[in-house]
Amino acid sequence: MSEELSERSRLILQAIIEDYTSTGEPVGSRTLSRRIGINLSPASVRNVMADLEDLGYLFSPHTSAGRIPTDKGYRFYVASLLQVQQLSPEVREHLQQESNFRELDTEGLLREAGRILSAISNYTGLVMVPRFTSTVFRRIEFVRLAATRVLVVFITQTGIVQHKMVEVREPLTQGELDEATNYLNQEFSGLSIQEVKSRIATEMAREQALFDNLQGRALLLSSYVLQHDLGGQVFVEGASNIFEQPEFADLSTMKRLLRTFDQKTLLVELLDKAQQVEGVQILIGSADNHSEIEGCSLVTSCYSSHRGTTGILGVIGPTRMPYAMVIPLVDYAATLVSDILNSESE
């Protein structure tokens, strides 16, 4: 079984996918043979289709229906056949205009990016906040809420604010906390979280004696906070959008997907994986055994600031998706977000 497809097979596969993408209906040999660019009779088309089905690129839902691309078919299409369009100038402008990005803080910016991705694509936007490990520390702040309860506010170089509650063993005054704040900010500002972590470790080891004094306690406090990766938060924007798609008109599918959005753990997992690749990443179908997102595809791209902080954003929609349009959209959104992050912070 040669995996090399003939020119004709490729042409037909492409035609089928594009037709199916726009109609959502199984496509038959007659329809296809009428298509301009294909000068073959339905019978000939059928022969090719049968071949493609054997190779696993197509399948038919039942005997007397047309063919539908399989996930494998889509993957081949995206990898070899797809011609990515230019992002239309209108959309580009729309993206820049509609977004009053300037007025937003970073979290707002990311949320808004997801919302716009969702609105333009008509699918659901996903944005993941940068993981801590890839983040540059700008500022930390301790606020005493009660004697042994301290609110730690953490600000990254790109202006993302995270916070966490810490329960300390011995009571602290706000004055002590302020000192700790100053110490840590002077010491660590501008380092990456990883650097901060290792610095804390060495510092604490070196100065065992300091353990009881303020600096020691400050170190201890911040190490508590850094234990948990506060990043990796995922914003799901426009969940209702995706359900306009006819393939999700099924109740159980809808509920399953909605549950996945609610829980987010699977999304985090997938996005984390996609984040390891640069550029636009396309995950088609439940590549692994993720039945929760069966029938869905993910188009993602990393955004980043100049200091190496990277997060990821993208769109989740039906596998039957106009990739030629969605890919440049996601790509552009990622660069736009990157640019704004870079211009906002120094």
Next chain:
Amino acid sequence: MSEELSERSRLILQAIIEDYTSTGEPVGSRTLSRRIGINLSPASVRNVMADLEDLGYLFSPHTSAGRIPTDKGYRFYVASLLQVQQLSPEVREHLQQESNFRELDTEGLLREAGRILSAISNYTGLVMVPRFTSTVFRRIEFVRLAATRVLVVFITQTGIVQHKMVEVREPLTQGELDEATNYLNQEFSGLSIQEVKSRIATEMAREQALFDNLQGRALLLSSYVLQHDLGGQVFVEGASNIFEQPEFADLSTMKRLLRTFDQKTLLVELLDKAQQVEGVQILIGSADNHSEIEGCSLVTSCYSSHRGTTGILGVIGPTRMPYAMVIPLVDYAATLVSDILNSESE
């Protein structure tokens, strides 16, 4: 038309609602007459039902179906017939245990409260962050992201962290911002936002001369921030839960509701209104012209800290809801959250 219902009518209405609540099916005269506590023949029951229908408490979806309570019927039931149960000790314990509230910051606490409400009720949990006007100021922090971009971090007495980006006209150094921070924290900490606002106004009026110096700029900066009410954020938890209910098994209903959850504006509006009332508040059906949440009811209760800060939490579910169970649940959740907020901060 006397609005006073006879003892028998009340009994039957109550029976119908309770039956319908548990089955979700229109209830007929035969079913009802078999019910213990009602010693009437189906025919007699029918007479009463016809009366109740005339009064607008019931309706039948079609001639040969049983009766279903109208919104008016439900309202009467909740107002006059309902016997609120005690919250079962198991649930109460469950609520206290499952929630590792202690480890959470305030935002996390509120989110978790919503999640648990959703999980126990099997509907969707709603939590609104306290409005600014009712909030006590604890701390403000300015972080310079770029020459003219300042991130303002705002912490309330109860440990809620809000932040916002401000674009300033003239460049500022972090040092200047730190001074402003100190000034504002000394000046305003512990005041309510309203007090802060008016203080700022008078201060700025009084010292026009100061306008150019640091204090003036700090005042200006904080007045920018306070212009927008950062509170009023709504967390929707367990959106997928509500769709397990058979009444939302309809696609268009589902999408409509989901869209409402996505946008949140209507939720904010409703919660805001409900917040003006103390104690458990029950909004049944689209009392006004809110067709988006047709068929839904809201059970809410305010939570508050000792300093007058109040937010609201609750559950949104189908109007056909076991109010006797949900009401004490929401009530208890609100007091629980209030207690934790009060114990956490001083």
Next chain:
DNA sequence: GTTGGCACTCTTCTTGGATGAGTGCTAATG
């Protein structure tokens, strides 16, 4: 290799009758 023709399959839509739940009305009953 390509194509027209044809039998075959399978879904979808429609129709019509059977079923059953529940009502409203009326007349009988205590």
Next chain:
DNA sequence: CATTAGCACTCATCCAAGAAGAGTGCCAAC
């Protein structure tokens, strides 16, 4: 006079059977 039994009537739901339509696979002809 309230209550009840009886009965005709209305509708939604279910099921089966048939017609229509789309598309296939295969074979023989070009």
